[in-house]
Amino acid sequence: MSAVEATAPEAVTGRPGAVAAPYDGGGRARGPGGVRRELRAVRVLWHREMVRLLRTKVQIVMGLVTPVMFLLVMGTGLESMGAVAGDAFAQFRGYLFPGVLVMATQAPALAVGLSVVMDRQTGMLRQAMVAPVRRVSLLLGLSLGGATCGAVYGALVLAISGAVGIAYHPLLLVALLEVAVIALLFTAGGMLAAVTIQRIQTFQVLMGLALMPLMFLSGAMFSPTGLPRWLGIVVHLNPLTYAVDAVRRTLPGELDMGGYAGSPQIVGWTPPVAVEVCFVAVLAVGMLVVAARRFSRRG
Amino acid sequence: MTAVADEFAVRTEDLGKVYGELPAVVGLDLSVPRGTTFGFLGPNGAGKTTTISMLCTLLRPTVGRAFVAGHDVVAEPHSVRERIGLVFQETTLDLDLTAEEGLRFHAELFGIPWRVSRPKVAALLELVDLTGSKDRPVREFSGGMRRRLEIARGLLTTPQVLFLDEPTTGLDPQTRTVIWEHLHELREQHGITLFLTTHHLEEAEHCDRIAIMDGGQVEVEGSPAELKAEVGHDTVVLRTGDDAAAVRVIAERFGLDAVSGPDGVRLRVADGAAFVPAFCAEAGVPVLSATVVPPSLDDVFLHHTGRTIRAERSGPLTVNDVGRRR
Incomplete structure (x- = not known):
């Protein structure tokens, strides 16, 4: 047995069980080629998501069924109640549209998080983690891919805006940009959960539990204006409230049910749309940074 | 480096x-x-x-x-x-x-x-x-x-x-x-x-x-x-006209323990290839066939760990495992 002499004791990094230090190899200067390589890795993972998106046409249709159901079935149903219940429901479909738009982006964005939980154990990500690139690049590529998929779903929902009486106006493109930022928020949330949670079942349950109340309490389905105080506080803490409100104020036409549904107010101040979008973007980036840290540390 | x-x-x-x-x-x-x-x-x-x-x-x-x-x-x-x-x-x-x-x-x-x-x-x-x-x-x-x-x-x-x-x-x-x-x-x-x-x-x-x-x-x-080579022992399987007599001869002339079984007489010996002709000369019973099997890695594993690797395996044996076992 051609054993080599044991190394000096001080070289031994004996810390039983501890995997605290980052084991990414990142953060080390590797010249300008290093940056290009990281960017290429980001692009590769984004590209991969695009290829997968285009290959799963059935999934796209399925992903759009729920939002369209909400819009056309629930929206139309509630609107028809306007005949007996008064004018309040008259423009409900228009009111519902921004929320449905946001809802449409969540499925594909979270699917990326789900794929991270799966792929890290047995899939392509396990292999990608041996590539000589930083893990933050892998995570960034996946997140941008997920956000783009979400934006594509959003674009498809925007395409049917005429059906709820919203004019095809250049402002729809601005709304699409906002939707892309919101999709990034969903992806970032999914990523953060994905790098924290090991079991795929836990991930799915948590996402289901978190998203339903977040959507309900975002002003997507009903206006926060008339809610009891305790529920109103939750609505104002919910980032999706500002996301939905930004989209609603951007889209052309009056979507506030004749002035009944107002924007969220922080101690009497109504944040402008730009501030709302920035808030969503900053939150998304923040969650991505935390996720990237956790991801790099796994080892 | x-x-x-x-x-x-x-x-x-x-x-x-x-x-x-x-x-x-x-x-x-x-x-x-x-x-x-x-x-x-x-x-x-x-x-x-x-x-x-x-x-x-x-x-x-x-x-x-x-x-x-x-x-x-x-x-x-x-x-x-x-x-x-x-x-x-x-x-x-x-x-x-x-x-x-x-x-x-x-x-x-x-x-x-x-x-x-x-x-x-x-x-x-x-x-x-x-x-x-x-x-x-x-x-x-x-x-x-x-x-x-x-x-x-x-x-x-x-x-x-x-x-x-x-x-x-x-x-x-x-x-x-x-x-x-x-x-x-x-x-x-x-x-x-x-x-x-x-x-x-x-x-x-x-x-x-x-x-x-x-x-x-x-x-x-x-x-x-x-x-x-470290394990050192070949397995020899002999088919003879009278297995009981063969076992006796092996014990008396070569001082080795042989076992008579359905597939013939089986024993372990350091150099199987040299043992077979020597046995044939001494046997006094007809030798129908002789097989010498060198030690396998399974024997090596057994030798070093005290158990066979197969006993530890979770998967079922494949045809290949059985067919190529020597």
Whole structure:
């Protein structure tokens, strides 16, 4: 047995069980080629998501069924109640549209998080983690891919805006940009959960539990204006409230049910749309940074 | 890195990994010369995969040091990753992509643009005989095709060391043979080092050197022939006209214990080939046939760990296991 002499004791990094230090190899200067390589890795993972998106046409249709159901079935149903219940429901479909738009982006964005939980154990990500690139690049590529998929779903929902009486106006493109930022928020949330949670079942349950109340309490389905105080506080803490409100104020036409549904107010101040979008973007980036840290540390 | 490290594709010094309180790998000292095939043989849970994960920079060692292709796996993980290929125990292919797309993306992750990797991808697909299926989604591939594709992917970045964790588990005997033909070809043509783990004794026979691992420790290391010679005893099976008489003769003339069974008289002797003619001269009973079986790696494993590797295995025996057992 051609054993080599044991190394000096001080070289031994004996810390039983501890995997605290980052084991990414990142953060080390590797010249300008290093940056290009990281960017290429980001692009590769984004590209991969695009290829997968285009290959799963059935999934796209399925992903759009729920939002369209909400819009056309629930929206139309509630609107028809306007005949007996008064004018309040008259423009409900228009009111519902921004929320449905946001809802449409969540499925594909979270699917990326789900794929991270799966792929890290047995899939392509396990292999990608041996590539000589930083893990933050892998995570960034996946997140941008997920956000783009979400934006594509959003674009498809925007395409049917005429059906709820919203004019095809250049402002729809601005709304699409906002939707892309919101999709990034969903992806970032999914990523953060994905790098924290090991079991795929836990991930799915948590996402289901978190998203339903977040959507309900975002002003997507009903206006926060008339809610009891305790529920109103939750609505104002919910980032999706500002996301939905930004989209609603951007889209052309009056979507506030004749002035009944107002924007969220922080101690009497109504944040402008730009501030709302920035808030969503900053939150998304923040969650991505935390996720990237956790991801790099796994080892 | 020092010249000493460079002679070896893989070198470890007192490498160890502890999970919580549980030591998975203890005091591993290995030196694998470049261009050789090195096999890690042991039952499930022996620490083989943990070792490979540490060498491939996926797992941080708890103690000790390891150098792969001359680079420290802890201090320079990127340098190591650029020089190794890795084929995991479980499939890590992207099932939604086609074979060619998967290889393309993998190369790009390693910083090789498509215009550079394209001819290499084509050549590798040809090598593993998947050119005709390159545009099919991997989801449709059989187990053998997936394995071959993974080996192709492992080679895409021109590694100096190719790590294979249980490369042929779950494959049928024909596919296993084909994959080994590929691996031998690779080593001869490109001089790469193969480092593999296996619990198939037949597979260990393909290696230049093997280390038998059990309970996180290397029990013994050497070439398959050396290890078998160390165990030292051939098994001889004789079919005679009178088995009972043959057993008596063996006991009286050769001082050996023989057992009479349904397949004939069975005994263990240091040099079987010399024993058979000597016995025929002395026997006094008709000898119908004689079979000499050299010690197998299973015997080696038994010798060093006190149990057979087969008893430890979780998977069912395959036709190949039985058929090629000697």
